[in-house]
Amino acid sequence: MAQSSGIPITILPESDLQHFRLLELPAELLALVTSESPPLLQLKSVDNIDGTAKDANAVLCTPDKTFEIRQVNTSNSVYLTQPCRTGDDEGGSSDAIEAIAKCDSTLELTPASKRSAVPFIKKALPVFASTGSYGSARSVSKTELFSHIPLSQAECEEGWKELACFESIDPSGCFIPSAKVKAQVWEAAMTAATAERASLQDPFIVDDIPVFAMDLKEDWPLELLSGVFASVSSSTAGGNLAIDEERCVRFAGLSQLEARSGGRATDLAAFLKAWKDVVPETWRTKCEISTLKGSYNLSDGGKSITFIDSQTTANTSNGGAEEAKSALGAKRKWHEKFKSAKRTA
């Protein structure tokens, strides 16, 4: 009789069942976790950018990618088993297996569409103003900030760099420099570089600033300066940073535009001139508004330009006033959307 020689299988009583979850591994993730030195993965919960938990969800992050987690329930009985010894009818014992857990759902992973960490950072951090004020809001450490952003470490870093954020010790916490600060720092850096006839693209050490900019430390905190220089630079093969033409031109343009515009239309020609004045001679031809696509609106027959925040509708860069505006809801945003079109008409 066949069943006398089979492997006995038992199910532990409900109270003894352990808790396990089953997580589907896409090929990419499987390769990661089975590699020689698997990285630490992170499970992060998602809060909406406006703080509501409306579509609260969870994501799984590898060091540089984000996966959305979806729980799929099954009506089947899925048991997790392990080998055990069991007594058989004849008083001896034999190899058997026992079900130690019942899993009613599986977690599916789908690669998340690329999202920027910028809106999350803007929401969380106070602004460092050109007056030297660190803002009144309570700030957090960089580690804590990133732990609240449902994106991978690399994606968080990218947003951090884009905004030229910096972490300071006194006062402790992280801050985003205002556009005005960024524009001022960059102008001063260019002036210093020109005065010293320094080569802009020489590599410098991460978390530090190029030699030509050392005098700037008298006017601004070093952390702020290194944040700005990191923002305009990219990594070199040697593990250092070097100012990158594309990032630099974009940074200079955006900070100039945001600082000059401040929510209102500003003269396009004057802006372009100011922009060209703060990039090295040889890069001036790159200063075209198409570089800043998505960050501006043209009005007044193309003579005026307005900075718009491409990253987020809940623009917090101007502090309280903007926040109050977004709180008015979708109706108000509707007006904002067509504001510029109306003016030209």
Place this chain on the structure above:
Amino acid sequence: MPTISLRSPAADRNGNTASNALPPLLQTPTGHAIIELQGSVLAEHGDMEGSTAALPLGKLVFPSADGRDYSTSGGDWDGKRVFLFVGKHQRMTGEVKKLAKPLAIVRRRRPDETADDDASAAGDEVEIAEIAYFKILFTHRPEPMGGEQDEVMLEE
């Protein structure tokens, strides 16, 4: 903390000392395997919730191509079919399926294991205990078995 660390499986994991009776294809370092039944298990005496004893579900048989059992035929399993004999009068036919996406078996990390680990202070941690590449899947309804088992049935 809204962030929880998820550890990858340890390369030298082997949690279970009992020898694994399953065919090598289904064996994993920790011995974990996944069995899926389409339907649910109902115990004859009362419901399972009240019970404190393990419920003997039945016996798994891995037949060889010529109909003999895997465990007696010395590893000569056909690599696909599985029978589950439930009680004395039901037989379910199932198969071993390769998972299109392998399943990570995830559990909360035991605190004692992390005692000398730097990360233990970070709070909650979960770990991938094992990765399963196959599962045993029973999708067919149980078939009645007649013949010599009938008398056993009557005893119950």
